[in-house]
Amino acid sequence: xxxxxxxxxxxxxxxxxxxxxxxxxxxxxxxxxxxxxxxxxxxxxxxxxxxxxxxxxxxxxxxxxxxxxxxxxxxxxxxxxxxxxxxxxxxxxxxxxxxxxxxxxxxxxxxxxxxxxxxxxxxxxxxxxxxxxxxxxxxxxxxxxxxxxxxxxxxxxxxxxxxxxxxxxxxxxxxxxxxxxxxxxxxxxxxxxxxxxxxxxxxxxxxxxxxxxxxxxxxxxxxxx
Amino acid sequence: xxxxxxxxxxxxxxxxxxxxxxxxxxxxxxxxxxxxxxxxxxxxxxxxxxxxxxxxxxxxxxxxxxxxxxxxxxxxxxxxxxxxxxxxxxxxxxxxxxxxxxxxxxxxxxxxxxxxxxxxxxxxxxxxxxxxxxxxxxxxxxxxxxxxxxxxxxxxxxxxxxxxxxxxxxxxxxxxxxxxxxxxxxxxxxxxxxxxxxxxxxxxxxxxxxxxxxxxxxxxxxxxxxxxxxxxxxxxxxxxxxxxxxxxxxxxxxxxxxxxxxxxxxxxxxxxxxxxxxxxxxxxxxxxxxxxxxxxxxxxxxxxxxxxxxxxxxxxxxxxxxxxxxxxxxxxxxxxxxxxxxxxxxxxxxxxxxxxxxxxxxxxxxxxxxxxxxxxxxxxxxxxxxxxxxxxxxxxxxxxxxxxxxxxxxxxxxxxxxx
Ligand SMILES: Nc1ncnc2c1ncn2[C@@H]1O[C@H](COP(=O)(O)OP(=O)(O)OP(=O)(O)O)[C@@H](O)[C@H]1O
Ligand SMILES: [Mg+2]
Numbered sequence: 001x002x003x004x005x006x007x008x009x010x011x012x013x014x015x016x017x018x019x020x021x022x023x024x025x026x027x028x029x030x031x032x033x034x035x036x037x038x039x040x041x042x043x044x045x046x047x048x049x050x051x052x053x054x055x056x057x058x059x060x061x062x063x064x065x066x067x068x069x070x071x072x073x074x075x076x077x078x079x080x081x082x083x084x085x086x087x088x089x090x091x092x093x094x095x096x097x098x099x100x101x102x103x104x105x106x107x108x109x110x111x112x113x114x115x116x117x118x119x120x121x122x123x124x125x126x127x128x129x130x131x132x133x134x135x136x137x138x139x140x141x142x143x144x145x146x147x148x149x150x151x152x153x154x155x156x157x158x159x160x161x162x163x164x165x166x167x168x169x170x171x172x173x174x175x176x177x178x179x180x181x182x183x184x185x186x187x188x189x190x191x192x193x194x195x196x197x198x199x200x201x202x203x204x205x206x207x208x209x210x211x212x213x214x215x216x217x218x219x220x221x222x223x224x225x
Numbered sequence: 226x227x228x229x230x231x232x233x234x235x236x237x238x239x240x241x242x243x244x245x246x247x248x249x250x251x252x253x254x255x256x257x258x259x260x261x262x263x264x265x266x267x268x269x270x271x272x273x274x275x276x277x278x279x280x281x282x283x284x285x286x287x288x289x290x291x292x293x294x295x296x297x298x299x300x301x302x303x304x305x306x307x308x309x310x311x312x313x314x315x316x317x318x319x320x321x322x323x324x325x326x327x328x329x330x331x332x333x334x335x336x337x338x339x340x341x342x343x344x345x346x347x348x349x350x351x352x353x354x355x356x357x358x359x360x361x362x363x364x365x366x367x368x369x370x371x372x373x374x375x376x377x378x379x380x381x382x383x384x385x386x387x388x389x390x391x392x393x394x395x396x397x398x399x400x401x402x403x404x405x406x407x408x409x410x411x412x413x414x415x416x417x418x419x420x421x422x423x424x425x426x427x428x429x430x431x432x433x434x435x436x437x438x439x440x441x442x443x444x445x446x447x448x449x450x451x452x453x454x455x456x457x458x459x460x461x462x463x464x465x466x467x468x469x470x471x472x473x474x475x476x477x478x479x480x481x482x483x484x485x486x487x488x489x490x491x492x493x494x495x496x497x498x499x500x501x502x503x504x505x506x507x508x509x510x511x512x513x514x515x516x517x518x519x520x521x522x523x524x525x526x527x528x529x530x531x532x533x534x535x536x537x538x539x540x541x542x543x544x545x546x547x548x549x550x551x552x553x554x555x556x557x558x559x560x561x562x563x564x565x566x567x568x569x570x571x572x573x574x575x576x577x578x579x580x581x582x583x584x585x586x587x588x589x590x591x592x593x594x595x596x597x598x599x600x601x602x603x604x605x606x607x608x609x610x611x612x613x614x615x616x617x618x619x620x621x622x623x624x625x626x627x628x629x630x631x632x633x634x635x636x637x638x639x640x641x642x643x644x
Contacts, residue, residue: 047642051638051641054542056538056541056542056636056637056638056641057636057637057638076546076547077546077547077548080541080544080545080546080547081544081546082544083541083542083543083544084543084544084545085544087542087544089539089542089543091539091641095535095536095538095539095641097232097536097539097540098239099232099235099236099238099239100228100231100232100235104228104231107228108228108540108543109543109544111228111229111545112543112544112545112546112549117227156543160544
């Protein structure tokens with residue numbers, strides 16, 4: 001079973017009176033344990049694609065299947081639960097909750113699991129150690145560097161042991177060295193834990209890390225490389 | 226839930242100034258509501274209770290047709306010349322008291338307009354004929370400023386300050402009262418001034434009436450053993466009078482006696498009217514206050530939602546259901562209103578206690594009337610205070626419901642695109 005599968009998926013946005021076709025008939029499958037990059041220029045539809053795979057949005061046409069489940073059949077609560085259990089997210093601008101410490105941020109997604117407190121605390125600590133940030137657990141996001149913040153975000157995405165981690169331009173807000181390090185970390189976790197990663201980028205330099213690159217242009221997937 | 230509370234509390238702390246501003250506004254609102262409640266309650270107590278104890282009584286019994294020759298509407302305030310009278314009122318009072326354990330005392334009263342003359346001076350007055358033997362039990366608040374109460378059979382007269390001034394009267398003076406008997410004949414009675422009366426607690430009022438012996442008024446009207454109204458007093462002075470009135474009216478209907486009992490609220494006229502108007506106006510002001518405070522809370526919640534749109538998207542991406550987002554913002558509003566309510570009850574209690582000690586001064590004669598004296602002393606009523614605070618908390622959480630629902634309904638992808 002594929003981690004995620006798109007079948008002839010299109011997505012249109014209404015922009016005033018005109019329609020923007022962000023995706024036009026995209027089909028793809030990502031298998032468990034893959035480390036996939038979605039590449040393309042700005043506006044090519046990368047974020048749209050990741051949002052659909054991440055069950056954050058519905059396609060205008062076509063089918064989205066995540067971990068074997070057809071997204072169209074699920075209501076909002078069921079989609080939320082699916083995200084909570086199967087999917088981790090990493091964002092371009094980290095999106096940490098500013099009032100929570102690094103550790104609490106990592107612990108946050110476990111909130112929707114109903115774990116006992118000690119257990120979720122321990123798991124969060126382990127995830128934070130995994131990204132090498134055990135010693136800044138009590139720091140608030142604004143006390144961390146960009147690279148550290150993105151590491152916290154990675155720990156947060158992985159703490160629930162998801163089948164799929166989606167990272168929309170995870171390195172775009174980082175200098176190239178830090179970006180490299182973040183991708184290395186993701187790759188490392190992909191190898192060690194077998195988690196499927198899909199990340200998007202418009203930076204050709206970071207593509208070298210990917211096992212497979214999906215090239216998007218104007219909402220269409222180019223021949224796989 | 227723990228992390229949710231932490232999150233809400235820390236978000237409030239993070240926006241410290243806004244939180245304090247909103248909570249203070251809320252607290253100020255709660256304090257003002259509490260004070261206005263205590264103020265109206267004190268005003269009601271200050272005027273209505275003495276009025277009940279000094280003139281209205283708790284219940285009044287009239288003939289159902291009492292005012293049929295005088296326009297039909299029974300009035301407690303107007304003179305009862307021309308009213309259809311109750312025969313054998315003393316015996317009737319005795320029977321009612323014997324059968325109704327909730328009643329403590331009663332008296333027969335007959336009030337008429339008459340001309341009072343002393344020497345060359347004369348003036349129209351209202352004579353309140355009451356039974357001297359039962360006066361003290363029914364009208365405990367009627368006191369004398371000067372002189373003494375009159376005894377039965379003495380044909381005594383208690384004047385008010387205005388009459389004493391106009392006619393130059395002092396205790397021991399003789400006056401003549403002229404009136405028309407039931408059949409229209411001119412009648413007269415010689416009365417002896419024994420003192421000047423007032424209602425304790427309502428010293429500011431210049432009463433336009435004089436107390437006389439019921440027998441003297443019966444003589445003037447030539448209506449022996451008759452009265453226009455029975456004034457009854459309940460054992461429990463604070464108990465609702467309506468159930469007793471209902472019981473009495475049932476009894477009158479059963480017996481076929483053409484009598485009707487009214488409560489003090491129905492017959493309180495000028496005393497109750499002021500209280501009702503005050504309550505109504507302060508109710509409207511309370512409502513305005515509540516709306517302003519609620520709007521403040523809505524606004525704060527809206528700002529919170531707008532600022533944190535991307536955070537909402539993030540939380541939703543991590544698997545928070547809509548209800549969780551709703552709860553997040555409602556808990557935040559709840560904490561905010563708890564803080565405001567705490568400030569408000571503290572401030573309100575402090576204000577009421579302070580005014581309860583030093584008094585709210587009356588700045589005009591009109592205020593002296595509604596305060597029943599020179600100052601009003603509000604009483605701290607803790608359960609009342611907490612119920613105001615509790616109500617305010619509920620209103621504020623409801624006020625945040627709109628923004629919270631808005632946050633919950635945001636589509637995750639849209640929320641995440643928000644900058
Ligand atoms: N909510 C929306 N409403 C209207 N148009 C949208 C919306 N989201 C995306 N679009 C449009 O759809 C197209 C694809 O957008 P998308 O964000 O998926 O591109 P992207 O490849 O992620 O670009 P970037 O590299 O700039 O992030 C663009 O033309 C964009 O303007
Ligand atoms: Mg994008």
